[in-house]
Amino acid sequence: xxxxxxxxxxxxxxxxxxxxxxxxxxxxxxxxxxxxxxxxxxxxxxxxxxxxxxxxxxxxxxxxxxxxxxxxxxxxxxxxxxxxxxxxxxxxxxxxxxxxxxxxxxxxxxx
Amino acid sequence: xxxxxxxxxxxxxxxxxxxxxxxxxxxxxxxxxxxxxxxxxxxxxxxxxxxxxxxxxxxxxxxxxxxxxxxxxxxxxxxxxxxxxxxxxxxxxxxxxxxxxxxxxxxxxxxxxxx
Numbered sequence: 001x002x003x004x005x006x007x008x009x010x011x012x013x014x015x016x017x018x019x020x021x022x023x024x025x026x027x028x029x030x031x032x033x034x035x036x037x038x039x040x041x042x043x044x045x046x047x048x049x050x051x052x053x054x055x056x057x058x059x060x061x062x063x064x065x066x067x068x069x070x071x072x073x074x075x076x077x078x079x080x081x082x083x084x085x086x087x088x089x090x091x092x093x094x095x096x097x098x099x100x101x102x103x104x105x106x107x108x109x110x111x
Numbered sequence: 112x113x114x115x116x117x118x119x120x121x122x123x124x125x126x127x128x129x130x131x132x133x134x135x136x137x138x139x140x141x142x143x144x145x146x147x148x149x150x151x152x153x154x155x156x157x158x159x160x161x162x163x164x165x166x167x168x169x170x171x172x173x174x175x176x177x178x179x180x181x182x183x184x185x186x187x188x189x190x191x192x193x194x195x196x197x198x199x200x201x202x203x204x205x206x207x208x209x210x211x212x213x214x215x216x217x218x219x220x221x222x223x224x225x226x
Contacts, residue, residue, distance in 0.1 A: 006154070043218040044200070090154050099145045099202060099214065102154030 002027035006091045006103030013110055019064075019078040021106050023091030026072065033074040034092040034100070035066055044090065050074055086110045114138070115203050117217035124224055128191055132220045134184040134201030142204040142212060146175050146186045149198045149219070158186070158199075191224045198222070 006023045013019060025031050035047040046059045048066035056066050063082050067075045074091060091103040115136045124130050134144070143162045147155035159168045159175040161184070168175050172195075174187045188195055201217040 009152075041218070044216040088152075092154075099143075099157060099160060099204065100155075102147075102156070105152065105154045107152060 002093075002095065002101070004091060004093045004101055004103045006106060008106060009104065010107045011109070013081050013108065015083055015110055016080045019076070019081050019085070019108070021076040021089055021091075021108075023074045023076075023103055024072055025093050028072070028093070028095065030071060032094040033068065034094065035074065035076045036090040036092060038088040038090060038105075040087075047089075048076070081110045083110050115201055115215045115217040117199075117201050117220050119220060120218070121221040122223070124191055124222070126191060126193055126224050126226050130188050130191060130222065132186040132188075132199050132201075132222070134186070134217055136182050136184075136201075136203045136215070138182075138203040138205040138215050140206050141179060141182070142206055144175075144177060144184050144204070145202045146173070146184075147200040147202060149200060151197070155200055188222075191222075193224050193226065196222060196224045 003026045032051050034049045036044045037047055038044050048056055048058055050056050050068040053068050053071055064078050086109050089106045089108055092100040094100050118133045143160055145160045146158045148158050149155040158173050159170050161168050161175055161177045163179050172189045177184045186199055198219040198221045200219040203215050204212055207213045
């Protein structure tokens, strides 16, 4: 079966520390993968998407970066976190044009 | 500009009551519309998907309607349960000018069902 895994579920990090969030997909190959951020009271904001290994597109300028080291692995990173990076981060896989399957999310709190 | 507007922003109802959530969109050309349910601290889960030709689709106690002419959709929840407490997100899929399909997300309606 096709599943998407995202971890960790929650994370508290100090300002200036690095970040690494991981997302993996099972049961499919060459998936389109996405990172979204969801701020309180706001909609989902697309951060990055990837259509293949090493192919990353950034939707908004920010303190974050993404990498696709393997076909079914998508990583969200930062070298130095800012307070404004706090939020709920969602990895998503798009199996078809109709919509997404989302990961369970990571609640990041930068203190 | 392609937009999806949801109302109300938040809603509190008593357990057992019905409610209706609204979604208006300006997206064009329209491909399909999905309603997602997002429990607090979790990722969104798809409830229904509707294409241009579909007016109504049900998934248990959830019934979605679509009026493609007025660009409106609604999600009706019947006999609400405490577990229905969540955010409900409307997502519209459309064909972009570049020839690829894009998704536009509403900000969601936060539903609280109280005993």
